[in-house]
Amino acid sequence: MLQINKKVANAIQNNKPVIALESTIISHGMPYPQNIEVAKNLENIALENGVVPATICLMNGKIKVGLNSDELEILATAKNVKKISRRDIAKNLAKKEIGATTVAATMIVAKLAGINVFATGGVGGVHRFAEESFDISADLIEFSQTPIVVVSAGAKAILDLPKTLEFLETYGVPVYGFQTDKFPAFYSAKSNLNIERINSASEIANIFQINKKLGLKMSILVANPIPKQDEIPFDEMEVFILKATTEAKKNGIIGQAVTPFLLAKIVELTQGKSLKTNIKLVENNVKLACKIAKKL
Numbered sequence: 001m002l003q004i005n006k007k008v009a010n011a012i013q014n015n016k017p018v019i020a021l022e023s024t025i026i027s028h029g030m031p032y033p034q035n036i037e038v039a040k041n042l043e044n045i046a047l048e049n050g051v052v053p054a055t056i057c058l059m060n061g062k063i064k065v066g067l068n069s070d071e072l073e074i075l076a077t078a079k080n081v082k083k084i085s086r087r088d089i090a091k092n093l094a095k096k097e098i099g100a101t102t103v104a105a106t107m108i109v110a111k112l113a114g115i116n117v118f119a120t121g122g123v124g125g126v127h128r129f130a131e132e133s134f135d136i137s138a139d140l141i142e143f144s145q146t147p148i149v150v151v152s153a154g155a156k157a158i159l160d161l162p163k164t165l166e167f168l169e170t171y172g173v174p175v176y177g178f179q180t181d182k183f184p185a186f187y188s189a190k191s192n193l194n195i196e197r198i199n200s201a202s203e204i205a206n207i208f209q210i211n212k213k214l215g216l217k218m219s220i221l222v223a224n225p226i227p228k229q230d231e232i233p234f235d236e237m238e239v240f241i242l243k244a245t246t247e248a249k250k251n252g253i254i255g256q257a258v259t260p261f262l263l264a265k266i267v268e269l270t271q272g273k274s275l276k277t278n279i280k281l282v283e284n285n286v287k288l289a290c291k292i293a294k295k296l
């Protein structure tokens with residue numbers, strides 16, 4: 001079922017650096033046409049840095065690792081693309097539907113393919129009001145059981161960040177701030193939450209290798225702050241996030257639909273500014289993922 005394209009397969013076999021990229025960010029995380037531009041640009045950034053990109057999705061009953069431009073276009077435009085997390089993979093393959101992989105599903109596929117490093121935007125987490133809704137992203141559980149280095153800009157600021165960090169601690173998932181002591185808040189370079197700091201890509205690679213030797217199966221979550229000049233400050237963002245979460249509640253948005261709804265609402269409320277920020281932070285994460293992949 002695993003269909004790894006030639007370039008990616010060659011790189012993996014010859015121990016050359018490869019990074020995985022997810023596809024939900026294309027299909028459900030950003031509007032067209034920015035989503036397709038981003039998908040292509042992220043791959044180019046990896047190539048410029050001497051790393052082979054492997055964007056991952058499900059199509060025609062196959063797990064695709066490394067996509068061509070037609071396949072990227074389908075993900076960016078088709079209306080029937082499903083959002084696929086761990087529980088959805090098998091059914092999606094069985095029904096031969098088009099599936100975009102979330103952080104959780106992309107990690108599973110990366111592991112199957114032999115890719116160690118994965119770059120995304122912001123990972124899923126514990127949603128605000130989770131004490132009522134029980135909405136906690138399957139991404140968090142995946143981190144506890146699939147050994148991949150995941151490079152993110154922290155968890156998305158639409159989430160309850162303190163609860164997200166507590167959950168990660170409970171599940172034994174290390175979170176390292178890249179050259180920062182504060183947990184980044186997606187659109188903003190930092191929140192007021194403390195995390196452990198790591199200063200170099202080689203340290204991250206080394207820790208990953210030690211976990212592997214010990215047979216410890218969790219991921220390493222790298223929280224890479226958006227560059228200061230590209231951020232929207234935390235307090236400024238909070239106003240829009242509160243509006244968006246209130247609106248989601250009012251409209252009875254639940255389950256898989258919550259995250260795409262909130263991201264789209266915030267793009268609308270910030271008149272596109274949050275989208276620009278979202279794009280910058282993913283690019284920044286791809287660059288760091290490339291450095292780590294090379295060290296590994």
Ligand code: PSU
Pocket residue numbers: 022024025028029030101102103104120121122123124125136137138139255256257258259263278
């Ligand atoms: N990061 C982004 N945009 C996104 C996502 C992450 O910048 O659209 C997606 C990822 O695929 C992540 C998913 O796994 O949102 C989390 O969704 P949920 O909260 O339903 O688990």
Ligand code: MN
Pocket residue numbers: 135136137138255256258
């Ligand atoms: Mn959810």
